[in-house]
Amino acid sequence: NAGVTQTPKFQVLKTGQSMTLQCAQDMNHEYMSWYRQDPGMGLRLIHYSVGAGITDQGEVPNGYNVSRSTTEDFPLRLLSAAPSQTSVYFCASSLLDSPLHFGNGTRLTVT
Amino acid sequence: GQQVMQIPQYQHVQEGEDFTTYCNSSTTLSNIQWYKQRPGGHPVFLIQLVKSGEVKKQKRLTFQFGEAKKNSSLHITATQTTDVGTYFCAGRPGNQFYFGTGTSLTVIP
Numbered sequence: 001n002a003g004v005t006q007t008p009k010f011q012v013l014k015t016g017q018s019m020t021l022q023c024a025q026d027m028n029h030e031y032m033s034w035y036r037q038d039p040g041m042g043l044r045l046i047h048y049s050v051g052a053g054i055t056d057q058g059e060v061p062n063g064y065n066v067s068r069s070t071t072e073d074f075p076l077r078l079l080s081a082a083p084s085q086t087s088v089y090f091c092a093s094s095l096l097d098s099p100l101h102f103g104n105g106t107r108l109t110v111t
Numbered sequence: 112g113q114q115v116m117q118i119p120q121y122q123h124v125q126e127g128e129d130f131t132t133y134c135n136s137s138t139t140l141s142n143i144q145w146y147k148q149r150p151g152g153h154p155v156f157l158i159q160l161v162k163s164g165e166v167k168k169q170k171r172l173t174f175q176f177g178e179a180k181k182n183s184s185l186h187i188t189a190t191q192t193t194d195v196g197t198y199f200c201a202g203r204p205g206n207q208f209y210f211g212t213g214t215s216l217t218v219i220p
Contacts, residue, residue, distance in 0.1 A: 033208065040120065042199060042212035043154070050206055058207060090153060092208075099144055099156035100201070100208060 002026050006091050006103035013081040013110045021076040021106050023091030029101070031094045032074040033058070034066065036087040037105075043090065049074055050096065081110045114138060115202045117211030125219050130187040132214035134200035141203050143176055143183045148213075149196045157185075157198075190218045 007022045025032065033048035045058030049068040063085060065077040074093075078085060086109050092100040117134050124130050134143065142161045146154035158167055160176035160183060167174045173186045183200055195218050200211040 031206075035210070040212065042117070043201075043210035045207055045209065048207055056206070059209070092154075097142070097203075099159060100146075100154070102153040102155070105153055 004091055004093055004101050004103040006089075006106055008106060009104065011106060011108050013078070013108065015082060015110060017081050019078050019081065021078075021089055021091075021108075023074045023076065023093075023103060024072050025074075025091075025093040025101070026072065027093065027095075027101065028071060029093035030071070030096050032068065033092050033100070034064070034074070034076045035090045035092065036060065036085075037090060038087050046076065046089075078108075083110045086110045114204065115200060115209045115211040117200055117214055119214055120212060121215045121217070123217045123219060124190050126192060127189050130190050130194070130216055132185050132198050132200075132216075134183045134185075134202070134211050136181045136202045136204070136209075138204045139180050141180075141205075143180075143203075144201045144208075145174060145183075145185055146199045146201060146210075147196050148199065152196075154199060187216075190216070192218050192220055194218055 004025045030051045034046040035043040044060045047066040049055045089106045091103040094100045144159045145157040148154045164178045165176040171188045175184045197213045197215045199213045201208045
């Protein structure tokens with residue numbers, strides 16, 4: 001049972017490049033979400049999904065896209081990377097009304 | 112903006128002292144959860160509170176949920192060096208989990 005798997009662990013991008021952060025869970029969780037963590041800002045919700053085919057915006061969605069074609073996968077796409085998107089990104093999943101299970105995070109640097 | 116505020120942002124204590132972090136929401140929450148994140152790690156679930164006025168204990172940790180379901184606190188009695196990390200509350204006003212800004216705890220041996 002792998003839990004929540006995030007890839008890659010580290011990534012360096014140049015301004016304007018695009019990339020996809022991968023997130024997969026094998027716990028049949030309906031709820032999946034992406035957070036970014038910046039010093040002094042806590043964990044801020046980017047996008048979330050309550051089931052396959054359903055996505056919604058969180059607190060800081062600009063510059064990011066998501067899709068949920070399957071229950072297991074919830075990729076986060078950066079369309080045109082900016083230095084302000086330098087952060088640590090966490091994917092998390094749960095059954096509805098249950099605790100979140102987090103992945104190990106992706107440390108992204110945009111130069 | 113941030114819907115769940117947490118204070119203090121940082122706390123340094125001598126080992127053996129007590130520690131408390133407070134969480135306040137601008138809206139009524141259906142439940143509140145607490146997480147701990149060790150340096151370099153990811154948040155790990157500690158506990159969930161659902162009922163108004165609820166109090167739960169885990170060894171030296173005591174968690175409270177306010178009567179109005181808008182605030183919560185985590186109290187650690189007699190801190191140990193293993194308590195080092197950042198403690199987050201997370202509230203659910205709807206489908207979304209909103210996290211507090213976190214309290215970073217340093218324990219001085």
